Amino acid sequence: MHRTFLASVAVVAGLAVMGCDKGPAVESGRADVESADKQAVEKQAAEQRERSEKANELERRAANLESQWTEMQTKVVTRNRTATAGLREEVAEDVKNAREAVENLRTTTPENWWERHERALERSVSDVSADVQRLTKQKTMPGSTENAAPANTSAGFTDRRDAFVSRLRERLDAMEEQLDNTKAKGAVETELKDTKARIDKLQDDLDKLRSASPDSWWDVSSARVAEYIERVEASIKRLDDNKIQTDKPRG
Numbered sequence: 001m002h003r004t005f006l007a008s009v010a011v012v013a014g015l016a017v018m019g020c021d022k023g024p025a026v027e028s029g030r031a032d033v034e035s036a037d038k039q040a041v042e043k044q045a046a047e048q049r050e051r052s053e054k055a056n057e058l059e060r061r062a063a064n065l066e067s068q069w070t071e072m073q074t075k076v077v078t079r080n081r082t083a084t085a086g087l088r089e090e091v092a093e094d095v096k097n098a099r100e101a102v103e104n105l106r107t108t109t110p111e112n113w114w115e116r117h118e119r120a121l122e123r124s125v126s127d128v129s130a131d132v133q134r135l136t137k138q139k140t141m142p143g144s145t146e147n148a149a150p151a152n153t154s155a156g157f158t159d160r161r162d163a164f165v166s167r168l169r170e171r172l173d174a175m176e177e178q179l180d181n182t183k184a185k186g187a188v189e190t191e192l193k194d195t196k197a198r199i200d201k202l203q204d205d206l207d208k209l210r211s212a213s214p215d216s217w218w219d220v221s222s223a224r225v226a227e228y229i230e231r232v233e234a235s236i237k238r239l240d241d242n243k244i245q246t247d248k249p250r251g
Helices: 002-078 087-105 113-136 156-181 184-210 214-237
Strands: none
Touching: 002 087, 002 214, 087 113, 087 214, 113 156, 113 184, 113 214, 156 184, 184 214
16 A cells, blocks of 8 residues: 555656646747747738838839930920830830839739739730831731630649740740841831840740749839839930931932
């Protein structure tokens, strides 16, 4: 009986010791979880601040486009120059759309970024296609979005991305071939070179897009808006590239 009692006491004491040892371990584990959660929250807040700062910077640049546009229009008149055919109207539209692009960027999320990116690139390719059609005097353009198959929204990201890139690349390749077979002089030649440069830039964008992942949603989206603003800035500076032709025609 005495031995049994002592054994029982020993077991209880052992369990008590184990319980005491387990207590600090539980507290330590809980502290680790809380620390990890805190770090995750702080990281998320820091990323959101960085995104807001980037959007604010782009918004300032987009707003500054309007003053640049007004100033350049004055220079065009005072310097007796004229914008390349169609460039003035195109730049005016781009200046207006720049603010909208920044506003859309502010509401871009990991859930909607790819659909918006697709639409933006489709629109850019269509804009260039319209310029190519006008410069080459083609009645129709290959691979127009009107005849394109709808995007497979149920496909995995990689499959949808690769299919999208391939489809746009086919259109751009066709445009390049048409421009290579087009000859021009003067103001039209300037616009022809500008259109080729825009196609080259879109081709580079598609090359980079092949390695894009869902995690790169903000970098890809913000870079697109920043590059759009840069292109508008460059277009404004080119508005007075061409002097008014005053030479009399020969013959």
